[in-house]
Amino acid sequence: MxxxxxxxxxxxxxxxxxxxxxxxxxxxxxxxxxxxxxxxxxxxxxxxxxxxxxxxxxxxxxIKRVNLEPSQSLAYIIGVYFGGGSLDADEKYRYRIKLKVIDKEFAEAFSNALKDIGANPRLYFESSTGRWCVEATSKELYMFLSKPKEELFKIGEMFPREFIRGFFDSEGCFCFDKKANAGFLAMSNYDLDILEFIRGLLLTKFGIKGSINLTKRKGTSVNIKGKRYFYSSDLYELRISGIKDITEFYAKINITINRKRVLVEKYLKTKGYYQT
Known part of the structure; x- marks a missing residue:
């Protein structure tokens, strides 16, 4: 009942x-x-x-209505949610979607996407954590994002660029392997299905190849600021390592966060693949 x-x-x-x-x-x-x-x-x-x-x-x-018809903005919101976004409901039945990040341009992009679908997000800087925060109260959006991920994947299929961009903005990074003298793009998540879905989109929609590996097993310990923690689940990584694939990702998906984009641009310049 x-x-x-x-x-x-x-x-x-x-x-x-x-x-x-x-x-x-x-x-x-x-x-x-x-x-x-x-x-x-x-x-x-x-x-x-x-x-x-x-x-x-x-x-x-x-209840404030939001536009949940398939759109670029909704696809971006879903991508962010699968990455660093979160849902919260309190005892007063206030339903929120939240994001807390260090990059202002990322917070602004997420806030703008929420505005596009009719939500009324609050964007502010939290000085105690040094993070930019975005909060939007919407029971309708909360319940939509609470659907099985297979339902949300349908929006990602329709707008793959925005969906992937949202996820990469949340969970993506550029890394450089000094031993191999090569860079790569990486996206990590505990949900293998999400990474498999994104890998499929990259290949079928953009011709970008990627590989998925288990990077941390459940129970593996890690020290964070002097405290020892353990991974509660297996952690997987989707890696894009081919120089042509990195170039295609940079050109076709785009990267919202400046510091991430600059690292990719510098790497592509060293390989002779970057053009202004």
């Missing part, structure tokens, strides 16, 4: 319409409460039913 607060906006609208139908059919408020419980497996109070039927309150007015 679910609470009304746990429903999506579309589900709330269906419940509301059914309540009005039952009232027009002559159902008492108490009978409507029981009917909704049986039909939708949702608990709703009698006072709420009364207010809805009399038009005193409207559930739709309490």
């Amino acid at each position: 679910r609470k009304l607060s746990e429903l999506s906006l579309d589900e709330v609208e269906k419940v509301k319409q059914r309540i009005l139908e039952l009232r027009n059919e002559g159902f008492s408020y108490s009978r409507i409460v029981e009917a909704i419980r049986e039909e939708f497996e949702v608990t709703i109070s009698k006072p709420t039913v009364i207010r809805w039927c009399k038009g005193i309150t409207d559930p739709a007015n309490k």
Whole structure:
């Protein structure tokens, strides 16, 4: 049995319409409460039913609608969410999507994407951590991003460039192997399915080859600021190492974060592949 607060906006609208139908059919408020419980497996109070039927309150007015139609901005948001974004719901049923990063241009890009779909993000600098933070309150977006990742992959398939860019902005980096005297792009994540999906997009949509490797096994220890931690899950890495593949990624996907983009540009210049 679910609470009304746990429903999506579309589900709330269906419940509301059914309540009005039952009232027009002559159902008492108490009978409507029981009917909704049986039909939708949702608990709703009698006072709420009364207010809805009399038009005193409207559930739709309490939730800000966002545009969840497939778009470049939505694909970017999903990519960021699969990387460094997070979802949060508190005891007051405030549903948020959050991002905390060190790069202002990344925070601004994410904030702008949220604005594009109708959200009202808050962008601010957190001096205690030295991080830029983006927060947007939207139950509709929260529940959309809570869907199985296979559903969200469909948006990534439609707008692969923006989806990959969002993920790389979150989890990507440029590394240089001194022993091999070669650089590579890397994206890490605990979810192998996400990396496999991105590798497939890179190859089929852009002709960019990549390889996936297990870099840290579950239980591996790591020291962070003098404290010892253990990996709770296996960590995987998607690596793009071919110079032509790096060049294609730079040209076709684009990189939002300046410090990452500059490193790639410098490397491509040394290899004679960078053109202004």
